[in-house]
Amino acid sequence: MARIRYTYNLETCRYEPIIVTAKTFSASIGRFLTVAFFIGLAGSIYFHFQYPFLDETIQLEKNVRLKAEWQVINKQLTRSAEQLTSLEKNDDQNYRVILDLDPLSASQREAGVGGREKESASIPYLMIRQGYEKSEKIKNRVDIEIQSMEQLKKELEKKQKMWASRPAIQPINNKDLKQLHTIFGMRMHPILGYIRPHNGLDFTAPHGAPVYATGDAVVMYTGYSTYGNVIYLDHGFGFETRYAHLTRYIVEPGQVIKRGQIIGYVGNTGLSSAPHLHYEIHYKNIAINPINFFQRDLSNKEYERLIELGSQATASLD
Amino acid sequence: MAEAKFRYNPKTLRYERTSISILGLSFRVFGYLVFGSLFFIGLVVLQNYLIETPLEKSLRAENEALHKHKIVLTASLLASNNQIGELKKEDQLLYEKLFETKLVSVPNLNIDKEEILAAEPELFSDWEAATNKQSTALWQKAKTSNIVFSSSASIGKKDLKTLSRLPTIAPVKSFEFDKLVSGFGKRINPFHKGLYHHDGVDIAMPTGTPVLASAPGIIILARQSNLLAGFGNYIEIDHGNGMITRYAHLELLKVKNGQKVTKGEVIGTIGTSGGSIAPHLHYEVIKKGRPTNPVFYIIGGLSSEQFQAMLDNSKKENQSLD
Numbered sequence: 083m084a085r086i087r088y089t090y091n092l093e094t095c096r097y098e099p100i101i102v103t104a105k106t107f108s109a110s111i112g113r114f115l116t117v118a119f120f121i122g123l124a125g126s127i128y129f130h131f132q133y134p135f136l137d138e139t140i141q142l143e144k145n146v147r148l149k150a151e152w153q154v155i156n157k158q159l160t161r162s163a164e165q166l167t168s169l170e171k172n173d174d175q176n177y178r179v180i181l182d183l184d185p186l187s188a189s190q191r192e193a194g195v196g197g198r199e200k201e202s203a204s205i206p207y208l209m210i211r212q213g214y215e216k217s218e219k220i221k222n223r224v225d226i227e228i229q230s231m232e233q234l235k236k237e238l239e240k241k242q243k244m245w246a247s248r249p250a251i252q253p254i255n256n257k258d259l260k261q262l263h264t265i266f267g268m269r270m271h272p273i274l275g276y277i278r279p280h281n282g283l284d285f286t287a288p289h290g291a292p293v294y295a296t297g298d299a300v301v302m303y304t305g306y307s308t309y310g311n312v313i314y315l316d317h318g319f320g321f322e323t324r325y326a327h328l329t330r331y332i333v334e335p336g337q338v339i340k341r342g343q344i345i346g347y348v349g350n351t352g353l354s355s356a357p358h359l360h361y362e363i364h365y366k367n368i369a370i371n372p373i374n375f376f377q378r379d380l381s382n383k384e385y386e387r388l389i390e391l392g393s394q395a396t397a398s399l400d
Numbered sequence: 401m402a403e404a405k406f407r408y409n410p411k412t413l414r415y416e417r418t419s420i421s422i423l424g425l426s427f428r429v430f431g432y433l434v435f436g437s438l439f440f441i442g443l444v445v446l447q448n449y450l451i452e453t454p455l456e457k458s459l460r461a462e463n464e465a466l467h468k469h470k471i472v473l474t475a476s477l478l479a480s481n482n483q484i485g486e487l488k489k490e491d492q493l494l495y496e497k498l499f500e501t502k503l504v505s506v507p508n509l510n511i512d513k514e515e516i517l518a519a520e521p522e523l524f525s526d527w528e529a530a531t532n533k534q535s536t537a538l539w540q541k542a543k544t545s546n547i548v549f550s551s552s553a554s555i556g557k558k559d560l561k562t563l564s565r566l567p568t569i570a571p572v573k574s575f576e577f578d579k580l581v582s583g584f585g586k587r588i589n590p591f592h593k594g595l596y597h598h599d600g601v602d603i604a605m606p607t608g609t610p611v612l613a614s615a616p617g618i619i620i621l622a623r624q625s626n627l628l629a630g631f632g633n634y635i636e637i638d639h640g641n642g643m644i645t646r647y648a649h650l651e652l653l654k655v656k657n658g659q660k661v662t663k664g665e666v667i668g669t670i671g672t673s674g675g676s677i678a679p680h681l682h683y684e685v686i687k688k689g690r691p692t693n694p695v696f697y698i699i700g701g702l703s704s705e706q707f708q709a710m711l712d713n714s715k716k717e718n719q720s721l722d
Binding site: 209220 | 444
């Protein structure tokens with residue numbers, strides 16, 4: 083039941099029912115919307131004077147977030163640079179000192195900085211420019227450190243070859259060694275009976291005891307002389323070792339030898355009065371005392387481990 | 401102004417003025433608010449859309465640049481970091497080859513906040529109790545030793561002289577604790593790679609670095625040697641009281657046999673003479689005829705942390721340089 087509403091008509095002095103037509107209805111809606119519109123307009127004007135533009139706020143927020151992200155990038159760049167600095171420090175102050183190379187100067191390490199700088203120099207934002215500058219510096223330093231590392235690796239390989247070829251162990255196992263004659267230089271020859279230089283050391287050992295190469299080398303010569311059966315090994319870097327009075331040798335000229343490898347056996351050939359090994363070291367064609375080129379206090383266990391390494395090398399070469 | 405409205409009341413048979421109910425009023429206000437705010441939002445958005453302020457413009461440009469270059473820079477940073485990672489691996493490999501020992505990597509001390517938060521609080525209380533106990537014990541100890549020392553700590557002139565003759569400084573100029581690369585004890589020989597007893601410490605510094613007398617004394621040996629084995633150019637100093645120090649593999653000798661030297665005097669320069677694979681000083685301290693670990697004497701100019709680091713480093717069974 084619709085409740086009928088009335089208005090009092092002053093002219094007719096009667097209560098007349100209000101009839102809702104489409105026209106009156108839309109008029110009242112229009113009135114309502116107009117009021118609402120003005121409320122909204124007033125609000126928006128107030129908002130405009132009180133607060134910044136919405137887009138500004140959005141962009142500002144975005145800006146803050148991006149800048150925070152850039153700060154993180156900046157921190158990461160700094161951290162990378164620090165890591166690089168520690169690598170460079172290791173390189174310059176440890177490896178280059180030990181490998182006897184000159185440390186790279188600051189100008190060498192910074193070489194090439196500025197090449198691509200111009201490209202990023204047109205960017206009007208300091209933060210971005212600085213980021214690019216840092217990144218470029220890091221890139222250049224990394225490139226230089228890679229080159230430096232290559233050089234160090236090559237140098238180390240060269241040096242390791244040198245260290246491996248240096249005569250550094252006894253040619254006779256302590257187990258077989260009966261006596262070590264340490265006379266180097268002038269002495270009375272036991273067979274010839276007159277004084278003549280003795281250019282090496284004599285290791286008295288049983289007949290047939292193995293003789294080990296004292297460093298990595300290439301066999302230079304094998305043959306027979308007044309020293310009996312001899313082997314000459316060329317170690318490179320100016321070093322040469324000679325092994326004499328052997329009963330037999332099991333290597334041939336040109337063969338590559340590892341330290342600790344058996345090259346022959348102790349004998350009594352040539353001008354010798356008892357089975358022993360005569361061992362010489364020549365450096366730049368001058369005989370030097372071999373006594374300094376092996377550790378006499380090296381334990382037998384260690385020695386055997388070393389010659390074991392030599393025998394493994396032979397096995398892999400065969 | 402709306403006209404007054406009436407309603408017909410069938411009970412009283414009269415027209416009655418309708419009063420405005422609270423419900424109706426609030427319904428109307430609510431309607432105005434809803435539509436008003438709709439208009440408000442619409443207007444603000446429209447305004448926003450139509451007008452671009454200079455600030456907005458510049459911010460927009462900056463944001464675009466930040467975003468674009470962020471992607472580029474992040475990519476190049478990633479590439480650089482990968483390369484640095486590779487370099488680190490190579491660095492480690494090089495170290496292992498040079499010293500025949502594993503490089504001990506320093507643990508990462510940057511504990512994440514999450515990790516700390518995840519830790520059990522009981523754990524912390526345990527720590528606290530343990531630390532308290534320890535600190536109390538230390539305090540007791542300190543008190544006792546304080547009493548002991550104060551009763552006996554009267555250093556005589558003679559003792560002072562003995563103390564001053566101890567080799568308490570590092571035997572090279574501008575020594576840093578990480579320059580001591582190989583310590584005293586069983587070490588790997590660089591030539592034949594066998595273990596042997598290393599009677600001193602190796603201090604790796606560039607060729608030409610001045611070598612100092614670590615205590616006053618008399619040069620009892622200054623020998624030149626071209627032999628590519630042994631100690632090479634070599635100095636021995638007698639400090640009295642059965643103390644002898646040895647300096648080997650020198651490049652140049654700057655003292656003669658029998659010469660008196662003072663503490664810190666330059667006696668030679670670092671080199672790689674004799675059986676050495678790198679420029680370094682082989683330094684030995686002989687006490688009453690027996691080689692002792694020189695690390696315990698090198699205390700001058702080092703903080704306790706640096707000394708500890710040097711000590712730890714010297715304990716590694718790595719390769720010596722001679």
